[in-house]
Amino acid sequence: MLLQWHLGACAVLMAQRRAAGGCCCCSRAPLNEDNARFCLLAGLILLYLLCGAAIFSALEHPFELRARLLWKQQLENFTRRYRVNLGALHTLLRQYEQANGAGIRVDILRPRWDFSGAFYFVGTVVSTIGFGMTTPATIGGKIFLIFYGLIGCAATILFFNLFLERIITMLAYIMRWCHERRLRCGGAGVMSSREESSGEEDSLEGWKPSVYYVMLILGLASVVIACSASTLYSSMENWSYVDSLYFCFVAFSTIGFGDLVSSQREHYESQGAYRLGNCLIILMGVCCIYSLFNVISIIIKQTLNWILGKLVCSGQHKLCSFPCLRSKNQNQRRPAARLRLNRMKRNAVQPVSNQCPIGRQRYTDGSVETVCDSETDAGAGAEVHLGRRLSGEMISVNEFMVSNKVSLALLQKQLSETAHQGPRQSYGHQNGFSGGVGALGIMNNRLQETSVDR
Amino acid sequence: MLLQWHLGACAVLMAQRRAAGGCCCCSRAPLNEDNARFCLLAGLILLYLLCGAAIFSALEHPFELRARLLWKQQLENFTRRYRVNLGALHTLLRQYEQANGAGIRVDILRPRWDFSGAFYFVGTVVSTIGFGMTTPATIGGKIFLIFYGLIGCAATILFFNLFLERIITMLAYIMRWCHERRLRCGGAGVMSSREESSGEEDSLEGWKPSVYYVMLILGLASVVIACSASTLYSSMENWSYVDSLYFCFVAFSTIGFGDLVSSQREHYESQGAYRLGNCLIILMGVCCIYSLFNVISIIIKQTLNWILGKLVCSGQHKLCSFPCLRSKNQNQRRPAARLRLNRMKRNAVQPVSNQCPIGRQRYTDGSVETVCDSETDAGAGAEVHLGRRLSGEMISVNEFMVSNKVSLALLQKQLSETAHQGPRQSYGHQNGFSGGVGALGIMNNRLQETSVDR
Numbered sequence: 060m061l062l063q064w065h066l067g068a069c070a071v072l073m074a075q076r077r078a079a080g081g082c083c084c085c086s087r088a089p090l091n092e093d094n095a096r097f098c099l100l101a102g103l104i105l106l107y108l109l110c111g112a113a114i115f116s117a118l119e120h121p122f123e124l125r126a127r128l129l130w131k132q133q134l135e136n137f138t139r140r141y142r143v144n145l146g147a148l149h150t151l152l153r154q155y156e157q158a159n160g161a162g163i164r165v166d167i168l169r170p171r172w173d174f175s176g177a178f179y180f181v182g183t184v185v186s187t188i189g190f191g192m193t194t195p196a197t198i199g200g201k202i203f204l205i206f207y208g209l210i211g212c213a214a215t216i217l218f219f220n221l222f223l224e225r226i227i228t229m230l231a232y233i234m235r236w237c238h239e240r241r242l243r244c245g246g247a248g249v250m251s252s253r254e255e256s257s258g259e260e261d262s263l264e265g266w267k268p269s270v271y272y273v274m275l276i277l278g279l280a281s282v283v284i285a286c287s288a289s290t291l292y293s294s295m296e297n298w299s300y301v302d303s304l305y306f307c308f309v310a311f312s313t314i315g316f317g318d319l320v321s322s323q324r325e326h327y328e329s330q331g332a333y334r335l336g337n338c339l340i341i342l343m344g345v346c347c348i349y350s351l352f353n354v355i356s357i358i359i360k361q362t363l364n365w366i367l368g369k370l371v372c373s374g375q376h377k378l379c380s381f382p383c384l385r386s387k388n389q390n391q392r393r394p395a396a397r398l399r400l401n402r403m404k405r406n407a408v409q410p411v412s413n414q415c416p417i418g419r420q421r422y423t424d425g426s427v428e429t430v431c432d433s434e435t436d437a438g439a440g441a442e443v444h445l446g447r448r449l450s451g452e453m454i455s456v457n458e459f460m461v462s463n464k465v466s467l468a469l470l471q472k473q474l475s476e477t478a479h480q481g482p483r484q485s486y487g488h489q490n491g492f493s494g495g496v497g498a499l500g501i502m503n504n505r506l507q508e509t510s511v512d513r
Numbered sequence: 514m515l516l517q518w519h520l521g522a523c524a525v526l527m528a529q530r531r532a533a534g535g536c537c538c539c540s541r542a543p544l545n546e547d548n549a550r551f552c553l554l555a556g557l558i559l560l561y562l563l564c565g566a567a568i569f570s571a572l573e574h575p576f577e578l579r580a581r582l583l584w585k586q587q588l589e590n591f592t593r594r595y596r597v598n599l600g601a602l603h604t605l606l607r608q609y610e611q612a613n614g615a616g617i618r619v620d621i622l623r624p625r626w627d628f629s630g631a632f633y634f635v636g637t638v639v640s641t642i643g644f645g646m647t648t649p650a651t652i653g654g655k656i657f658l659i660f661y662g663l664i665g666c667a668a669t670i671l672f673f674n675l676f677l678e679r680i681i682t683m684l685a686y687i688m689r690w691c692h693e694r695r696l697r698c699g700g701a702g703v704m705s706s707r708e709e710s711s712g713e714e715d716s717l718e719g720w721k722p723s724v725y726y727v728m729l730i731l732g733l734a735s736v737v738i739a740c741s742a743s744t745l746y747s748s749m750e751n752w753s754y755v756d757s758l759y760f761c762f763v764a765f766s767t768i769g770f771g772d773l774v775s776s777q778r779e780h781y782e783s784q785g786a787y788r789l790g791n792c793l794i795i796l797m798g799v800c801c802i803y804s805l806f807n808v809i810s811i812i813i814k815q816t817l818n819w820i821l822g823k824l825v826c827s828g829q830h831k832l833c834s835f836p837c838l839r840s841k842n843q844n845q846r847r848p849a850a851r852l853r854l855n856r857m858k859r860n861a862v863q864p865v866s867n868q869c870p871i872g873r874q875r876y877t878d879g880s881v882e883t884v885c886d887s888e889t890d891a892g893a894g895a896e897v898h899l900g901r902r903l904s905g906e907m908i909s910v911n912e913f914m915v916s917n918k919v920s921l922a923l924l925q926k927q928l929s930e931t932a933h934q935g936p937r938q939s940y941g942h943q944n945g946f947s948g949g950v951g952a953l954g955i956m957n958n959r960l961q962e963t964s965v966d967r
Binding site for chain 1: 584
């Protein structure tokens with residue numbers, strides 16, 4: 060696995076070298092880098108699973124043995140006391156298992172398939188929680204479930220993604236507002252040193268909230284929801300608080316084991332309100348945890364890029380004469396040099412993400428620095444990313460003008476060059492991808508990936 | 514709900530009107546459009562859930578009643594025959610329920626918490642399948658699960674997203690290769706009529722596979738995997754074929770009820786191979802179905818946009834003097850008029866997605882048309898999208914130059930105007946978002962959203 064992606068990373072460098080001369084095989088480079096990242100992640104997840112299995116095995120195996128022993132004793136006691144044939148009892152227990160499958164318990168539970176029960180069931184289907192307290196038993200139900208779930212789960216994935224967008228937008232607005240206030244109060248002196256005065260908004264135009272802050276906020280929101288929900292559940296369901304917290308996590312993360320399921324008894328105090336509240340809590344929790352997972356996955360992706368960059372640079376590969384891995388700040392302090400380098404390599408207008416505006420950097424106390432970082436994946440493996448970045452079909456004209464002060468004549472030349480040559484290499488990797496994949500794509504655009512000095 | 518998003522849509526139009534004059538409150542428009550889509554989706558999902566609940570209730574309720582009756586009879590028979598105290602039997606059954614929770618059944622199953630069992634368990638955790646055949650019973654295990662799952666699920670979401678990117682890239686390459694071949698064979702005549710000759714690559718530079726084709730391929734792949742897996746499961750687990758298919762869907766979609774779980778018996782023929790195969794099948798299936806869900810969710814999003822566009826246009830809202838909803842082809846045939854209109858409204862360089870290059874359109878037999886479509890969400894509700902599109906911080910210079918032949922002087926003016934005014938409204942909506950959200954973001958960039966005439 061390691062070898063595979065190491066080879067992939069080498070191919071990236073090779074392709075980039077060729078690109079410096081011929082610039083027609085760049086489309087391979089990002090593909091191989093992506094493959095490397097994918098394989099690295101797969102390997103790390105496998106390792107994580109192995110460690111997890113070992114730990115859980117150590118934690119739970121003794122309890123399993125005790126439980127097995129306990130059940131054996133209970134069964135023996137019962138057969139001895141009532142002189143029941145063990146085979147007959149086993150048959151009864153098997154029958155009970157089957158009845159369990161249809162949602163029947165000794166203690167009467169709420170009906171499984173009345174309308175409200177069925178609604179709870181379809182909720183667990185489309186959200187992919189799948190507690191399994193209710194499952195279709197008829198063939199018709201099972202076949203219908205497949206088609207129903209196909210559309211339902213797809214719609215819910217869309218819903219979660221739209222929610223993610225909404226919540227990140229909202230957080231960005233709020234955090235931008237706070238940032239604006241702080242700038243207005245403390246940053247007046249800094250502002251006067253700016254060459255072009257185009258109003259205060261410009262300093263915030265590309266401002267994005269830190270991914271760490273967003274993670275913190277989402278994490279706090281999740282904790283608050285989980286804790287309040289646990290308080291409710293532990294009083295309503297008579298679960299311990301830890302059990303309630305565990306249920307909340309299992310439900311909100313859509314794992315849904317089904318060992319604990321809320322709102323299953325036949326009667327509760329103020330039943331209608333509790334059932335509605337239960338649905339709303341699970342909905343809120345799932346949305347929140349889904350967003351949190353996606354924000355955490357950005358950080359995991361950064362880590363992967365960092366590892367990838369580290370491994371490409373180290374060792375015997377001295378192919379990269381320009382610095383591969385470098386701290387973010389170092390990267391940002393050399394925009395002119397990098398721009399020149401890029402321009403030599405391809406006659407495309409370079410996308411702005413690699414060229415931090417010097418003027419703005421000086422002017423906005425570190426928070427705007429991250430406009431660049433958010434697209435360079437925290438600066439790690441930045442040169443590996445060049446192949447992708449250089450596709451340069453889309454340019455941020457604003458950034459380009461403000462920061463680099465290129466003459467309009469040069470700009471014209473570059474524009475026409477881009478028009479005729481630039482996009483040829485970019486069909487495989489459209490710009491929308493360079494910021495990240497999946498829900499990451501959103502967040503890489505909305506969030507700064509490092510908090511720098513904030 | 515309907516009212517809410519209708520109001521939202523109205524606000525979009527109002528904001529756009531204001532934008533035509535003052536162009537400083539546009540940031541509200543896209544927000545409201547997104548909110549409208551979000552609310553519409555939420556409403557439709559709720560409707561879908563209600564319908565699903567009704568259907569499942571009708572399908573399953575009779576079976577539940579029969580099962581309840583059957584169990585009652587079985588219990589009665591047993592107590593009558595063995596003269597067992599019913600209370601004592603209930604106690605035993607409760608004890609059996611608890612033992613079930615620890616993974617104990619009458620028929621001996623594989624150990625839950627040996628290493629391989631724990632590995633299966635953590636697999637169901639990080640993939641969020643959560644069958645629940647094995648659940649942590651100790652407090653330590655439950656607390657550890659919360660932290661373990663937090664990282665594990667986030668990493669797996671990243672893995673699925675990277676897989677989605679890989680599979681879409683692969684499909685795009687393959688389908689592009691087929692498309693290229695077809696062009697080379699049949700399209701030589703069409704090509705000669707082109708004004709600018711910049712090689713064959715240009716005709717494919719923005720080529721993206723149809724979302725419907727990708728859905729078809731992923732759907733077929735899922736069906737093939739599910740059917741072969743079902744054949745295996747039905748022979749190994751003695752399930753009926755429908756049950757096996759149902760299990761496959763429930764597992765692959767990460768619902769994971771746990772009523773049927775593969776690889777749970779103590780002994781199988783060629784056990785090691787079966788266990789490994791089981792893991793690989795579930796992994797492949799989950800990846801495939803995740804991708805399929807995401808592709809389907811694009812189509813759902815298109816439908817939402819279409820409904821939204823329809824509703825904004827119809828009725829008493831004659832605010833939109835320009836055509837709101839129009840078939841895609843109509844939209845594409847009037848690029849110049851739309852560009853002019855947009856330019857009047859805001860002094861920003863218009864992003865290319867709304868202005869299809871006439872030259873390319875004439876030249877590439879319908880497949881390149883979709884470069885435009887892929888960003889206008891199938892042309893539906895296109896004017897609603899204008900507010901977002903007009904933020905125009907990023908422009909595709911290539912498209913702009915090739916298609917519109919604006920003079921460089923005008924371009925310069927627009928560039929500097931964009932630099933100083935354009936982005937002010939756009940901090941909330943970076944361009945990366947306009948293509949879609951979440952995993953949609955990827956696919957909107959990679960896929961054409963309609964198959965037009967292919």
